[in-house]
Amino acid sequence: MIIAANLKTNLSRKQTSEYVAELELFIAQHSITQEVLVFPALSSLNENDGDVVIGAQNAYATVNGAFTGEIGLEHLEEFGIRTILIGHSERRHILGESQEELVVKFNYYKALGFKIVYCIGEPLEKREAGKEEMMRYIFSQYEGIDTSYENLVIAYEPVWAIGTGLTPTLQDIKEMHLDLKEKSSAPLLYGGSVKVTNAKEVLEIPNVDGILVGSAALYVEHFSTMIQYAQDISS
Numbered sequence: 001m002i003i004a005a006n007l008k009t010n011l012s013r014k015q016t017s018e019y020v021a022e023l024e025l026f027i028a029q030h031s032i033t034q035e036v037l038v039f040p041a042l043s044s045l046n047e048n049d050g051d052v053v054i055g056a057q058n059a060y061a062t063v064n065g066a067f068t069g070e071i072g073l074e075h076l077e078e079f080g081i082r083t084i085l086i087g088h089s090e091r092r093h094i095l096g097e098s099q100e101e102l103v104v105k106f107n108y109y110k111a112l113g114f115k116i117v118y119c120i121g122e123p124l125e126k127r128e129a130g131k132e133e134m135m136r137y138i139f140s141q142y143e144g145i146d147t148s149y150e151n152l153v154i155a156y157e158p159v160w161a162i163g164t165g166l167t168p169t170l171q172d173i174k175e176m177h178l179d180l181k182e183k184s185s186a187p188l189l190y191g192g193s194v195k196v197t198n199a200k201e202v203l204e205i206p207n208v209d210g211i212l213v214g215s216a217a218l219y220v221e222h223f224s225t226m227i228q229y230a231q232d233i234s235s
C-alpha cells in the first residue's frame, strides 16, 4: 500500500527533517514494507537516502527560468526528488490551476519518468447535484491525462472532505473507488479527513490502495500508526 503525507504549508525545514528521521526509525523498527511518501513544503525539500520517499507538492513545467515563485526540475534534481503531486484541490481551487495547466505539468514530469500522484475530487455542490453530474465533473479531471502511465498514482480526495473532519461513508468510498478503477488501473488512494480513528477501516475497503493524509499526518506518531495499519492489513 501507499501511505502518503501531504504536509502542505506546515513544518519548517528543521521540523521536516526531524519528522522524516522519526519515520525512518519507525519503518526500520517495525519492518515496514509499505511505500511511504512525504510531501513537505518546497523550502523543506531535502535529500533522503532512507525508505521514506520525498516528493514535491508542486513544481513548474520547466528546468529553470523566469517564473517568479515557482521551482523547476533543477531544484528537484538537487535533492534527488523524482515524485510529484499534481492537481491537488488546493492548487485547483485556491491557486486557480486549470486542467490545461495541469496537463502541461503532468506531461512534462511524465516525460521525465517522475512518479505522479494525481489528485481528483468533487466539490460539495457537484456531489449534491447527483451521481451523474458528480461523475461528469470527476471525469473531466482526467481530460488530457494519460491514465495508463506506468508511474501514475491517483488520489481521490472529495474537496468537501479535505480539512473538514467530514468523510464520505465507507460505502460511498467503496463505490467511488470501484468506478474510478474502471477509468484507470493505477494505484488509487483515498484522501480527505483521514485520521487514526478511521484510517484502518478506510484502508480495508476494496480498491483503496492507500491514503493521502493532510492534517493528521502532521503528528508523526499518528502517521506512523496509519502506516502500521497498512502493514497489518497487507500482511
Ligand code: 13P
Pocket (backbone or CB within 6 Å): 006, 088, 157, 161, 162, 163, 164, 165, 191, 192, 193, 194, 212, 213, 214, 215, 216
Ligand atoms: P486532510 O487530511 O487535512 O483532510 O487533507 C487531505 C489532503 O488534502 C491531502 O492531500
